[in-house]
Amino acid sequence: MKAIIQSALNQAKLTDIQMPTFSPISLEIETKYAPLLRYDLLKLNGTITTTSPQIMGYGGTGAVTRVGSLRSNSLLHQKVLVLNPWGTFQEKIISNIPPLVIPIPDNVALKEATALVGGADLALTLFKIIKQKDKQVLIYGANSVTGLVLMQLLTRHTDINFIPHVRAISKTYLNERMDEYNIEIAPNIRTNSRLIIDLAGPAINEKLFKHFAHGDEIITVVQKNTPGMQFISRPALPKDYQFLMNEIQEKRLFIPINRTFSYQDFQSAIIFQQNNPSRGRNLISFID
Ligand SMILES: NC(=O)c1ccc[n+]([C@@H]2O[C@H](COP(=O)([O-])OP(=O)(O)OC[C@H]3O[C@@H](n4cnc5c(N)ncnc54)[C@H](OP(=O)(O)O)[C@@H]3O)[C@@H](O)[C@H]2O)c1
Structure with missing residues (x-):
């Protein structure tokens, strides 16, 4: 499958990687969108120290396409927000940590849910x-x-x-x-x-x-x-994302979203974000 990896300082590339092992506690998520964050760019330019190569991205949304035998089968086909410290800029995400997969209610758009991260x-x-x-x-x-x-x-x-x-x-x-x-x-x-x-x-x-x-x-x-x-830097909990999604459903919260770039065009996304002021979250789309 395709993934966007930070291969070295100031270098990111689209490449083929092997699917990670799927175990009884795994969920397979077909990625739809991932947010491009200032944090991703700071890692890319070396302001934040990181190791290379690594799959870029921390958050994403998608649909569950496979459920391990020890996970609830009701998650199959569910729209979810997923946090994955091992990267999300990839066509499929294998998640093994239950609290890091949060179901998205029907009346919250995938793009809005994606832009909650970061x-x-x-x-x-x-x-x-x-x-x-x-x-x-x-x-x-x-x-x-x-x-x-x-x-x-x-x-x-x-x-x-x-x-x-x-x-x-x-x-x-x-x-x-x-x-x-x-x-x-x-x-x-x-x-x-x-x-x-x-x-x-x-x-x-x-x-x-x-x-x-x-x-x-x-x-x-x-x-x-x-x-x-x-x-201040503190991890948000699943109930925090649920609260924010509820605010969106109740029309008390609106999420600014700017441009959506196809994953094949991720270099343009990086250049666009580096050279423009903040006008909402830019997203990487993995929908073909
Ligand atoms: N501590 C944590 O855990 C954590 C987690 C996530 C994010 N962050 C940080 O939190 C901040 C907000 O995140 P975000 O995603 O909401 O940011 P964002 O939408 O990318 O906006 C960045 C903000 O910084 C301003 N800015 C950037 N360069 C500037 C400059 N040279 N002079 C004046 N203002 C400048 C931008 O102003 P313009 O639009 O006018 O350029 C904009 O208001 C970011 O710095 C991000 O790295 C921290």
């Missing part, structure tokens, strides 16, 4: 942290997939005041999405104390250091080991 899940983690603090929130990189989901969760489920920040080229896009998704900013500012959320990274450090000097608390999901900032 953005909406992170937004939910941040939402849980923010809810526990009585602070005004400033969100840098608010037009990111994570930022747009976080602001929807804050709008629908809290009255916390937040202020979105984006760079000039992303202002129109931010305003359009905020209108479309009915993102509203609650007027009440409860305390003078502020919480800064960094979704953009080192390019905005000058601003972040000014906040630090003012005594603001800073949470980053991008920069590890940076003085004055708390780095």
Whole structure:
């Protein structure tokens, strides 16, 4: 079967690989879509250390095509979201870890479910942290997939005041999405104390250091080991994805999706993502 592998630094290629062994605890999933994440590109360019060769991707969606004898037969033909630390940019995924396969309800589109990985899940983690603090929130990189989901969760489920920040080229896009998704900013500012959320990274450090000097608390999901900032990275649980899918079903949550590229055209996807601002999640399609 075909897979997209990171073969070396800055090198990815489409290649034939052997199907992994199928055991009684396995599920075989025919891949439909996988999200292309900033994380995948950071591994490719060496910013995040990784080993090569390896199959790219961490999340994906598809249909279950084979069920091991120790797994529930009701999963056969089910649409699922799958997390696979051994890669998802491949035509078929063999999953051996039951909690990492999450059924997708009928009225959630495969593309929407795919785009929950690596953005909406992170937004939910941040939402849980923010809810526990009585602070005004400033969100840098608010037009990111994570930022747009976080602001929807804050709008629908809290009255916390937040202020979105984006760079000039992303202002129109931010305003359009905020209108479309009915993102509203609650007027009440409860305390003078502020919480800064960094979704953009080192390019905005000058601003972040000014906040630090003012005594603001800073949470980053991008920069590890940076003085004055708390780095957050936590795995989402199946119930988190179920919550997000329920929000989609109830039309309380909208997921920004940009372009979908065929797996044969994955090099164009990488170049497109490297050279364009965030306008929603880009997806790799494995549907022929
Ligand atoms: N800690 C974790 O566990 C974890 C998990 C998943 C993701 N992440 C990180 O979380 C962040 C959000 O993820 P995402 O997928 O939602 O991101 P995304 O949609 O790709 O958006 C990236 C954001 O960063 C901004 N940005 C990038 N380069 C910038 C620059 N030079 N100056 C100013 N702003 C810049 C973008 O602004 P423009 O659109 O204007 O370029 C955009 O707002 C990413 O940095 C990602 O790597 C962390």
